[in-house]
Amino acid sequence: MRRIFQTLLSPYNCIFFKTLKEFSFEWSKATNRPTLLLADLSLPDGSFLKWMEENQNFHQNVTCCIVISGQQDIGPMRASLDLGAFDYIVKPFVPAEVQIKVERILNNLQLPxxxxxxxxxxxxxxxxxxxxxxxxxxxxxxxxxxxxxxxxxxxxxxxxxxxxxxxxxxxxxxxxxxxxxxxxxxxxxxxxxxxxxxxx
CATH class of the missing domain: 1.10.10.10 (Winged helix-like DNA-binding domain superfamily/Winged helix DNA-binding domain)
Known part of the structure; x- marks a missing residue:
């Protein structure tokens, strides 16, 4: 999946994380707010949903968050959106779907x-x-x-x-x-x- 996103998001300045621990460490010391955050709910070392619950003010430090998950249950989807996620994409997904959503979000964020x-x-x-x-x-x-x-x-x-x-x-x-x-x-x-x- 990482290769897919590296290809889709190649026009943008992106930082990729493999684990929740790696992400949490970089997030804690970040000085620049990211414009967009894409996160898989199920990471090798933990749940991103749990991280969102423990950091409920995270959406104040990121412009927009899109959650990706293999869970089709309404529970995780509702919880993610309630905690500040902008969108919820269910796997498997069409790569172009993510690309279109990212482009639309970034275009709408521009202030002339x-x-x-x-x-x-x-x-x-x-x-x-x-x-x-x-x-x-x-x-x-x-x-x-x-x-x-x-x-x-x-x-x-x-x-x-x-x-x-x-x-x-x-x-x-x-x-x-x-x-x-x-x-x-x-x-x-x-x-x-x-x-x-x-x-x-």
Whole structure:
């Protein structure tokens, strides 16, 4: 099966894992959120469904998850979807089916946003606005992680690095950025502990 996926997903930057242990180790130290995760429920050293149950917030750190399984029972399918999986594919499957679903998901995730680092301007749907340096850096982070959210800690670490920032100051930057983005049809949605970029 790995060869099949290596062929199907060759146009994309992919990392493959053989075991749940290997995946869990890489996941725990990952700094970049994956855009798409494809996982077989039955791995040589454990169940991915059990891992999902033990890491119920995993979907906050991955844009989309597709589960693949040889189990046709409704139980595992429902549990996977309830725990954050986007889709459930039953084996045996037609390789083209997976390819089409992956392409559709990735195409739908694209946000037609144009960022100009020279002028700190942003264009969306033929409308533009100019940002401050800090606002532009924050927007760049939001765009890079779209549609997954980023935390205040993410912003502080990336934009201000080792400099201590007053939380009120960060709130002001986010508020002013949100106001400017509304002029071009974008919004920063605050979901629990994360900030997510979205079209209005």
């Amino acid at each position: 946003l144009i960022l100009d680092p020279t002028t700190h301007s942003v264009s969306f749907n033929a409308t533009s606005t100019t940002l401050t340096s800090k606002q532009f850096q924050i927007l760049s982070m939001l765009h890079a992680s779209y549609p997954v959210g980023i935390t205040r800690e993410d912003i502080q670490t990336s934009v201000w690095q080792n400099t201590k920032v007053n939380q009120k100051n960060l709130t002001v930057h986010l508020s002013l950025l949100r106001t400017k983005l509304k002029d071009v049809g974008l919004n920063i949605n605050h979901q629990k502990s994360t900030y997510v970029l979205e079209p209005l």
